[in-house]
Amino acid sequence: MKSKNKYFSLLLLAAFIIFSSCIVLKQKDKPTLFLIGDSTVKNGKGKGDGSLWGWGSFISDFFNNDKINVENDALGGTSSRTFQTNGLWEPILAKIKKGDFVMMQFGHNDSSPLDDTARARGTIKGIGIESRNIYNPIKKKQEVVYTYGWYMRKFISDIKAKGATPIVCSSIPRNPVKDGNVVLVDDSYATWAQEVAKAEKVDFIPLNQLIKDKYANLSAAQVQAYFTEKDHTHTNEAGAKLNASLVAEGVRALKSNPLKSYLK
Template identity: 80%
Template structure:
């Protein structure tokens, strides 16, 4: 009888520890915000390589990281096409779980040639279903290249299939200062990003327009201070931090956004 009671006590104790472990595990499990994109999201290793910074290096400053993880998987030089065809997306997708978020920004490199010998990273303009059978000189084989919108739809649909939430950002504007004046122009890829987000019912941050709105009320010298002197695309630390703040501003304006609930 005493032996049976001892066994029963041990079983209860084991069950208690198992239950407690499950509770602790659930408490520690947090959603993750994955970032994908080009060098304007993460340049190099995201540590200011060459004084060039992407806004993804600072977006975590605006979130309560006790409640959500931030993982920046963007890679410089990529387009919506090469992020997929070079296996980068598959490496991120396998980590995504239900309740996570994926914020994406592509466009700058999508306007490159489809089949140049330097990168072969361009996409067909627009959001339609067009395709082109192209010889890829980098991989030395034929490749069917699709539209920007079709690659973006694949990201969106893959994320939704995982039970996660996609968030599309239009790409940041390039340096608009020309001859001492701020010259703001429309960006086709920013427009296409918005169109595909609307068509797929995905959250959209009009990052390109939000940043241009800020530039429009500043003198050219102030706008120039956001950019590196090395090229007309990449921001310095000050510019990247401002762009991150604009991402958050855009998130806050989305009424149905679940992601903004994790902001500080």
Template identity: 80%
Template sequence: MKTKYLSLGLITAFVVLSSCIVLKQNEKPTLFLIGDSTVKNGKGKGDGSLWGWGSFIGELFDTNKINVENDALGGTSSRTFQTNGLWEPVLAKIKKGDFVMMQFGHNDSSPLDDTARARGTIKGIGTESKDTFNPIKKKQETVYTYGWYLRKYINDIKAKGGIPIVCSSIPRNPVKDGKVVLANDSYAKWAEEVAKAENVDFIPLNQLIKDNYAAANADLVKTYFTEKDHTHTNEAGAKLNASLVVAGLKTLKNSKLNNYLK
């Protein structure tokens, strides 16, 4: 009989301990990443030697204190990440105190209504819109500006008690004829303008990377990309970009996300 009670006691203790561990896990905040293939290329396993920075940024955080979830998907724009049903399941998981880092822009310059993707957004951050026929979904769709979609993410995150962080998109391979030729990026400027207007944290990732490239030489910068792709980084380039995301984060002195860095 004593053995029976002892066994029951051990089982009860195990269940309680397991519950506490699960509860502790659930108490940890989560850093959600949303964006395009420059955040997560393919399934995030280096297909074609291409990587997004989101695949490595978790290595720079103390994952005993915070979860890092990369929900980015290649080919998406700020528009299609919402309209193709990718945002809703992420939003459903966000709880008070979670962080959402977003980086869109590369695909927003695409046509609004082409038969391949229909993923473009209206240029700028205004409130204008355009009713257009979406040939992919075969129905009418109201398309808004790049800034409108960013504000939608920000407002949704705030409504859930989450903390939005906007990143400007990474630059493309700037090496031309053996020289580093850096170009201005309108989407980087618009991302910053939206973040400032909405009073949320902004990481000037585009500029941080360009500054790094400018201080390097063309031969070194070329090692961050594959020979056949001028947009997506390889592992070395993705790790560099992840480190610069964190460098930018550290300049945000009031960001609570800094508490979870290694």
């Protein structure tokens, strides 16, 4: 009787291993949508610490997760420059395979100083080929800093080389409520993101404009309700969910990008 029970246990173990292996293989076979960006894509660990949320925490709700994986690799405080120079991009790039998608949203932190002692994360304004040799006080060494467009093109080139599909997203607008009014302004980085995407012939989601179009039809109180009270940049859960829905709307509007086929 003991030998039969042992044999049955071994059969159950073998079946479990085979089943688990099939799940793992199926998971690997699915394409992955990677998200890279700053805290407005993923704040902290993406769990709403301090009631601050990024839209990347909710975008998977709009996709068929049986057919595509969504991996949010954004990190708060990063710019298009420091996401690369601080070693965040390389391990993500190593995971990207043919048929995957990478959606990028940078801009908020690119406007910071190039060589301040707090972050040293800024990029040269624009999308040209200018560069500047600076002393990085954080890393205590010289560094050649390029334009916002240069770093965005580097992402795009790396993604294309892996056989994956890059998608550029313009950054979300900051809180536009001023003195009880909704004051919508143009964003240079949103324009530069679009210009880079056009030049590199990759898809672009005008998230900045999509959100502003939504805000234009709301009262100041309604817009304010989407933002945290801690600063003028970060959204709360409601704001992040709204932005995620508009990202999905932007994906759906893309003419021939296969990512839209994975939407619910």
